[in-house]
Amino acid sequence: MAIPTTEKPDTSLHGPNLILDVENFGPIAEAKNIEFKPMTVFVGPSNTGKTYLAMLMHALLRARHEAVPPQSNLDPIRELGFSYIETESLQRFTVNLQEIISKLEPSSTRFPENATLHIGIGSFAKDSRDFLHRFVNETIRMTAARFEIFIQRYFEIESLQALSNRSSRRFHHPSISWSDTTKRLRLSLDENLASFEVADTFFGIGSDLETTLRHHPVDEVPEIYREVLKSVTNYTLTVLDHLVYSHYVPTGRSGIMNSRHLLAAQLTARDQDYYLLARDFLSSLVAIRGIRSKPVFSSRRFTPVKFSFGTNMNIERVASVIEDSVLKGRIGVEETEGITEFFFVEGQNRLPTTSASSMVTDLAPLVLFIRHFAQIGDLLIIDEPEAHLHPEAQQQMAAALAFMVRSGLRVLITTHSHYMVEQLSAFVNASKLDETARKQALSLEGALGEEDIYLNEDETAVYSFGFSEEHGGSVVKEIFMGEEYEYGPDDHSDATVRQFNRLQRVLEARETAESNGMD
Numbered sequence: 001m002a003i004p005t006t007e008k009p010d011t012s013l014h015g016p017n018l019i020l021d022v023e024n025f026g027p028i029a030e031a032k033n034i035e036f037k038p039m040t041v042f043v044g045p046s047n048t049g050k051t052y053l054a055m056l057m058h059a060l061l062r063a064r065h066e067a068v069p070p071q072s073n074l075d076p077i078r079e080l081g082f083s084y085i086e087t088e089s090l091q092r093f094t095v096n097l098q099e100i101i102s103k104l105e106p107s108s109t110r111f112p113e114n115a116t117l118h119i120g121i122g123s124f125a126k127d128s129r130d131f132l133h134r135f136v137n138e139t140i141r142m143t144a145a146r147f148e149i150f151i152q153r154y155f156e157i158e159s160l161q162a163l164s165n166r167s168s169r170r171f172h173h174p175s176i177s178w179s180d181t182t183k184r185l186r187l188s189l190d191e192n193l194a195s196f197e198v199a200d201t202f203f204g205i206g207s208d209l210e211t212t213l214r215h216h217p218v219d220e221v222p223e224i225y226r227e228v229l230k231s232v233t234n235y236t237l238t239v240l241d242h243l244v245y246s247h248y249v250p251t252g253r254s255g256i257m258n259s260r261h262l263l264a265a266q267l268t269a270r271d272q273d274y275y276l277l278a279r280d281f282l283s284s285l286v287a288i289r290g291i292r293s294k295p296v297f298s299s300r301r302f303t304p305v306k307f308s309f310g311t312n313m314n315i316e317r318v319a320s321v322i323e324d325s326v327l328k329g330r331i332g333v334e335e336t337e338g339i340t341e342f343f344f345v346e347g348q349n350r351l352p353t354t355s356a357s358s359m360v361t362d363l364a365p366l367v368l369f370i371r372h373f374a375q376i377g378d379l380l381i382i383d384e385p386e387a388h389l390h391p392e393a394q395q396q397m398a399a400a401l402a403f404m405v406r407s408g409l410r411v412l413i414t415t416h417s418h419y420m421v422e423q424l425s426a427f428v429n430a431s432k433l434d435e436t437a438r439k440q441a442l443s444l445e446g447a448l449g450e451e452d453i454y455l456n457e458d459e460t461a462v463y464s465f466g467f468s469e470e471h472g473g474s475v476v477k478e479i480f481m482g483e484e485y486e487y488g489p490d491d492h493s494d495a496t497v498r499q500f501n502r503l504q505r506v507l508e509a510r511e512t513a514e515s516n517g518m519d
Contacts, residue, residue, distance in 0.1 A: 041460075
């Protein structure tokens with residue numbers, strides 16, 4: 001069945017979710033069925049692998065977008081090195097595609113400008129389906145190879161074995177696999193396997209290619225094969241659109257912001273294979289200029305997924321809300337003699353960020369990333385967004401994170417903050433109320449109070465990281481975020497109780513000492 005349309009197939013609010021399974025990776029002994037939803041939270045003690053798993057996800061997403069060139073002006077054979085493409089297979093596929101188009105009713109092929117013809121995969125002959133299947137799988141395998149390279153660069157290691165979990169009992173080899181929620185797109189790094197099921201999907205071609213196919217026989221226009229191969233590559237990219245574009249905002253942002261010029265000079269002189277995470281972060285800061293519109297980001301090598309529910313004005317609003325509700329001031333950008341400088345404006349006061357508080361320098365990069373680079377559907381990975389924030393500000397930051405999700409961004413955070421997780425749980429429960437009751441119950445102030453903020457249960461996932469003596473490393477477990485929310489067996493509440501008990505014992509000891517005549 002062929003359907004000419006200018007609309008893309010329906011997509012959910014934030015696109016499909018990915019599921020990651022990891023074993024014996026650094027401090028992580030077991031992390032099973034970790035589903036990356038629009039709001040994903042990693043919480044737990046230090047050195048339990050929260051940042052490891054966040055960096056692993058970022059490496060996967062970067063590998064996808066660095067492995068495949070832009071769709072425009074694509075020469076797949078030359079740029080991707082698809083040596084496995086057989087000319088005869090491509091010829092048969094092209095002929096089959098022409099046959100399908102020739103059977104269409106004339107009225108159904110009057111394309112509007114920039115329309116796309118969606119052809120059900122079941123309409124193709126078996127050898128054409130096999131050709132598509134093989135093409136997609138080989139591309140995913142190329143992505144898998146890039147994935148391993150990016151892991152090595154981000155973690156600054158020579159091989160994955162350097163990240164193997166080593167308990168006192170035995171040596172464990174790392175195991176990493178991921179899939180989409182339909183289980184149709186799968187990759188297993190440790191077994192070097194990848195597969196994709198093409199059933200019930202659509203192959204899309206543009207009206208220009210359709211016209212070319214209709215009016216130029218294959219044997220008269222050999223160059224048409226290359227055009228068809230471009231279309232096949234675009235189809236493959238729609239498969240890999242399950243992997244969204246990500247921005248990593250690392251911890252230690254204050255130090256990086258305050259010394260970014262020196263760090264950038266040092267890093268650019270070092271080995272290109274290492275310090276990749278810091279390079280990405282610094283490169284983005286350097287790319288920002290004294291303008292409010294989003295610049296062309298040269299490292300973004302793909303056409304972003306477009307969603308129908310909003311525009312990037314939503315994203316601009318997110319940056320402003322963080323400034324108004326958390327920072328209580330504005331982050332400015334100024335370019336002087338080719339050097340970009342950042343400053344903080346609070347009322348009548350204007351300070352360079354290097355002279356502002358740690359809260360400002362820690363959150364300024366997040367505001368800048370959102371304002372200058374983030375697009376709807378992107379993933380923001382934020383290490384410890386609560387750093388340098390008072391508990392009240394942490395709760396406001398949690399509201400800002402939920403607002404990001406409502407605006408069309410995906411968010412992944414690592415955190416130690418009980419306040420953050422408690423507040424996110426409140427937003428999940430608030431989804432059961434209507435807007436008026438929700439705003440009244442949450443009682444958010446300022447710019448946040450003007451927005452309808454909530455998190456649906458199916459778009460929120462919180463995972464607790466804790467060390468297990470039995471497993472010889474951290475085990476990751478999901479926390480239920482509904483009415484019966486509990487943080488876990490060793491949470492901040494237990495730490496508070498232990499601290500209270502310590503204080504009581506000290507006070508009792510002092511009282512005993514004083515009663516015995518001690519000064």
